[in-house]
Amino acid sequence: MxxxxxxxxxxxxxVGRTAPEEALVGGEPVFRVRDLAVAYxxxxxxxxxxxxxHPNSVTAFIGPSxxxxxxFIRCFNRMNDLIxxxxxxxxxxxxxxxxxxxxxxxxxxxRRIGMVFQKPNPFPKSIFDNVAFGPRVLGTTDGLAxxxxxxxxxxxxxxxxxxxxxxxxxxxxxxxxxxxxxxxALAVEPDVILMDEPASALDPISTTRIEDLMxxxxxxxxxxxxxxxxxxxxxxxxxxxxxxxxxxxxxRRTGILxxxxxxxxxxxxxxxxxxxxxxxxxxx
Amino acid sequence: MTARxxxxxxxxxxxxxxxxxxxxxxxxxxxxxxxxxxxxxDRTLFTQAPSIDPSQAGARxxxxxxxxxxxxxxxxxxxxxxxxxxYLEEYANxxxxxxxxxxxxxxNLAAVPSIIWGILGLAFLVRGLGLxxxxxxxxxxxxxxxxxxxxxxxxxxxxxxxxxxxxxxxxLGATKWQVVSRQVLPAAIPGIxxxxxxALSRALGETAPLIMIGAVTYIAFDxxxxxxxxxxxxxxxxxxxxxxxxxxxxxxxxxxxxxxxLLTMNAFAIxxxxxxxxxx
Numbered sequence: 001m002x003x004x005x006x007x008x009x010x011x012x013x014x015v016g017r018t019a020p021e022e023a024l025v026g027g028e029p030v031f032r033v034r035d036l037a038v039a040y041x042x043x044x045x046x047x048x049x050x051x052x053x054h055p056n057s058v059t060a061f062i063g064p065s066x067x068x069x070x071x072f073i074r075c076f077n078r079m080n081d082l083i084x085x086x087x088x089x090x091x092x093x094x095x096x097x098x099x100x101x102x103x104x105x106x107x108x109x110x111r112r113i114g115m116v117f118q119k120p121n122p123f124p125k126s127i128f129d130n131v132a133f134g135p136r137v138l139g140t141t142d143g144l145a146x147x148x149x150x151x152x153x154x155x156x157x158x159x160x161x162x163x164x165x166x167x168x169x170x171x172x173x174x175x176x177x178x179x180x181x182x183x184x185a186l187a188v189e190p191d192v193i194l195m196d197e198p199a200s201a202l203d204p205i206s207t208t209r210i211e212d213l214m215x216x217x218x219x220x221x222x223x224x225x226x227x228x229x230x231x232x233x234x235x236x237x238x239x240x241x242x243x244x245x246x247x248x249x250x251x252r253r254t255g256i257l258x259x260x261x262x263x264x265x266x267x268x269x270x271x272x273x274x275x276x277x278x279x280x281x282x283x284x
Numbered sequence: 285m286t287a288r289x290x291x292x293x294x295x296x297x298x299x300x301x302x303x304x305x306x307x308x309x310x311x312x313x314x315x316x317x318x319x320x321x322x323x324x325x326d327r328t329l330f331t332q333a334p335s336i337d338p339s340q341a342g343a344r345x346x347x348x349x350x351x352x353x354x355x356x357x358x359x360x361x362x363x364x365x366x367x368x369x370x371y372l373e374e375y376a377n378x379x380x381x382x383x384x385x386x387x388x389x390x391x392n393l394a395a396v397p398s399i400i401w402g403i404l405g406l407a408f409l410v411r412g413l414g415l416x417x418x419x420x421x422x423x424x425x426x427x428x429x430x431x432x433x434x435x436x437x438x439x440x441x442x443x444x445x446x447x448x449x450x451x452x453x454x455x456l457g458a459t460k461w462q463v464v465s466r467q468v469l470p471a472a473i474p475g476i477x478x479x480x481x482x483a484l485s486r487a488l489g490e491t492a493p494l495i496m497i498g499a500v501t502y503i504a505f506d507x508x509x510x511x512x513x514x515x516x517x518x519x520x521x522x523x524x525x526x527x528x529x530x531x532x533x534x535x536x537x538x539x540x541x542x543x544x545x546l547l548t549m550n551a552f553a554i555x556x557x558x559x560x561x562x563x564x
Binding site: 077079082084085107108110111114115117119121122123124125133134136137138181184185188 | 377449450452458470
């Protein structure tokens with residue numbers, strides 16, 4: 001394990017104290033994050049993160065802008081690898097295996113851990129080809145039509161698009177495009193779905209549909225969502241992690257994990273004053 | 285109040301005038317050339333070789349050579365230019381000094397005068413490699429001439445593909461090559477094609493580098509890739525220089541053919557751009 005030797009001072013979060021109650025923990029955690037820090041060109045964006053992500057649940061990351069929640073979610077599928085000069089230190093264990101181990105292929109990681117982005121990003125191709133892209137690049141094209149149909153059904157989009165699968169995905173509405181992106185992620189049959197503010201660019205009705213979908217999907221998948229909408233976290237998440245920005249003496253701003261607990265506890269009886277200030281709207 | 289309006293009007297008039305300079309010149313040129321040469325755009329022009337008798341002279345070898353040059357240019361310049369553009373946009377780490385140097389060099393190469401390319405071709409291709417004064421050498425030197433333009437156009441097109449598309453593909457477990465070949469390139473192809481065609485049509489009008497490497501002005505037989513050659517601009521140049529008035533009209537006819545080829549290519553490029561215009 002690599003330790004961040006540059007970090008000084010006491011740990012800001014006592015992870016042991018705020019660990020989730022056992023009742024909610026359904027078996028082995030999918031992810032165990034230990035002592036995680038992310039830096040861009042040497043500047044720390046996030047540090048000292050420790051938490052477990054539990055299977056078949058929705059885990060939400062909330063916090064003000066710049067708190068590192070989007071940076072953090074990108075550690076789970078190694079999307080930070082794509083940013084030049086981004087370095088990740090610490091451990092992200094996926095079913096016990098270190099995702100950042102030297103023998104781990106990030107392409108393989110992303111096959112298991114899907115991602116939906118803030119802005120719907122359908123490929124400039126037909127609806128069918130969008131969903132089929134994943135299976136095609138993975139070479140799992142047996143029964144492709146059925147796979148595509150199932151993914152679209154699971155993403156609650158099939159009925160709206162079944163008669164126009166050959167049409168461009170760019171012709172869909174924003175909400176439909178985002179559900180298409182969810183279907184696209186489902187088509188590779190991942191284990192985990194990461195969602196980085198998936199509804200922030202959508203209207204309220206589309207947002208509700210995405211939230212309903214999360215409730216459905218967590219039966220089969222583990223879902224991690226970043227949101228800056230606290231009501232959304234309260235509605236969809238089983239567990240919530242609150243991140244904040246720590247301003248050091250030298251003015252450097254670094255994201256830290258303040259508190260991680262069951263959503264109901266975070267929103268009703270948070271253990272940290274900073275969490276309480278945030279969820280009650282006194283800050284951020 | 286009126287002063288401001290007058291100023292606005294003056295400015296608009298100035299803009300119109302600048303437009304008119306280019307447009308009227310081109311129109312005048314076209315009208316003049318058409319008036320002189322249209323009568324000579326006939327079967328003889330396309331089927332006969334140059335001759336000392338204007339009534340029997342044609343530009344068949346030059347027209348064929350220009351078509352060959354265009355085909356070879358496409359074959360050489362587009363794959364090399366595209367490969368360079370993909371490397372620079374998708375693979376090169378800009379932190380590395382040699383990649384920055386490469387970029388700077390390509391920008392500079394685009395500004396090198398065509399006559400300099402001709403000298404390079406003469407020294408390096410014709411003499412150094414011993415290729416001789418052949419059509420292939422001409423095609424290669426035109427390739428070098430247009431490469432920077434093709435690279436720059438292809439890079440623009442690749443850069444216009446939003447990063448969210450790459451991220452979406454990576455997130456589905458695609459490898460770098462799959463992201464590039466299945467998402468980035470298909471989305472960039474219209475822009476790449478448009479830029480390449482425009483660069484190509486520019487190259488086909490070039491005369492200086494071809495004269496420099498020794499394209500001959502009088503060819504009585506069909507060109508071959510490894511044989512001596514001429515090209516339409518050179519044929520035009522040669523006819524204009526001859527004393528008989530009929531040759532000047534023949535030159536005008538050849539200009540019409542050359543313009544028709546280039547304008548057709550440009551029109552195709554514009555059509556491609558409009559056809560595949562995409563808003564993300």
